Amino acid sequence: MRIKICGITQPQQGKAIASFGATALGFICVPTSPRYVKIPQILAVVEKLPEKIDTIGVFANTSIEEIVQTVVDSQLTGVQLHGDESPDFCQLLRQSLPKVELLKALRIRSGQDINKAEAYSVCVDTLLLDAYHPQQLGGTGKTLDWNMLEQFKPSSPWFLAGGLTPDNILEALSQVNPSGIDLSSGVERSPGDKDLDKVARLFEKLVQHRS
Numbered sequence: 001m002r003i004k005i006c007g008i009t010q011p012q013q014g015k016a017i018a019s020f021g022a023t024a025l026g027f028i029c030v031p032t033s034p035r036y037v038k039i040p041q042i043l044a045v046v047e048k049l050p051e052k053i054d055t056i057g058v059f060a061n062t063s064i065e066e067i068v069q070t071v072v073d074s075q076l077t078g079v080q081l082h083g084d085e086s087p088d089f090c091q092l093l094r095q096s097l098p099k100v101e102l103l104k105a106l107r108i109r110s111g112q113d114i115n116k117a118e119a120y121s122v123c124v125d126t127l128l129l130d131a132y133h134p135q136q137l138g139g140t141g142k143t144l145d146w147n148m149l150e151q152f153k154p155s156s157p158w159f160l161a162g163g164l165t166p167d168n169i170l171e172a173l174s175q176v177n178p179s180g181i182d183l184s185s186g187v188e189r190s191p192g193d194k195d196l197d198k199v200a201r202l203f204e205k206l207v208q209h210r211s
């Protein structure tokens with residue numbers, strides 16, 4: 001299972017989280033977020049990481065030019081679209097970045113939002129299901145209604161996100177079967193400042209899940 005820790009801002013924390021076993025780190029490229037990082041800050045983290053880890057830039061409702069520039073300059077391996085981007089936008093971005101993993105986040109409020117998944121499955125590599133919040137796009141700490149996802153089996157791989165913590169991860173994984181999990185505020189001291197003790201506890205729980 002892929003394990004993505006999102007909202008990384010500090011090189012030493014990124015390196016430590018990679019050594020615990022994260023398979024992907026996320027960088028918030030959304031200026032209104034308290035976890036916002038610019039290109040030099042992302043590069044400072046990326047340069048300390050082992051090559052095999054995925055590095056994902058998270059964007060929302062911005063231009064293709066801005067995304068491409070950030071991906072190239074920050075040496076990112078993936079782009080997560082976390083706003084209201086349409087399938088057409090995803091397809092255009094794919095043409096500009098054919099070798100970069102493309103993820104589309106869907107913020108789930110109802111079954112209707114889940115039904116949108118298939119339209120994106122054909123134009124992105126991976127889906128990410130996050131909780132809906134009326135004011136915030138992500139990093140909200142709100143959980144999804146996992147019951148709604150018990151039968152969710154899209155044609156592309158998908159991450160479960162939204163309010164996951166070391167305390168609830170086993171319960172979540174007992175109900176749903178994602179290809180990966182994504183955590184941010186559940187392993188933080190404050191926005192952008194990861195709590196390495198919580199990250200360690202998460203990986204202990206994931207060992208229990210496997211055995």
Ligand SMILES: O=C(O)c1ccccc1NCC(=O)[C@H](O)[C@H](O)COP(=O)(O)O
Nearest residue numbers: 006033137138139140141162163184185
């Ligand atoms: O984390 C942010 O501040 C953020 C801001 C704007 C768009 C997306 C953002 N985060 C995206 C993520 O992938 C988070 O990991 C995801 O929303 C889960 O967050 P949490 O509920 O805190 O685990």
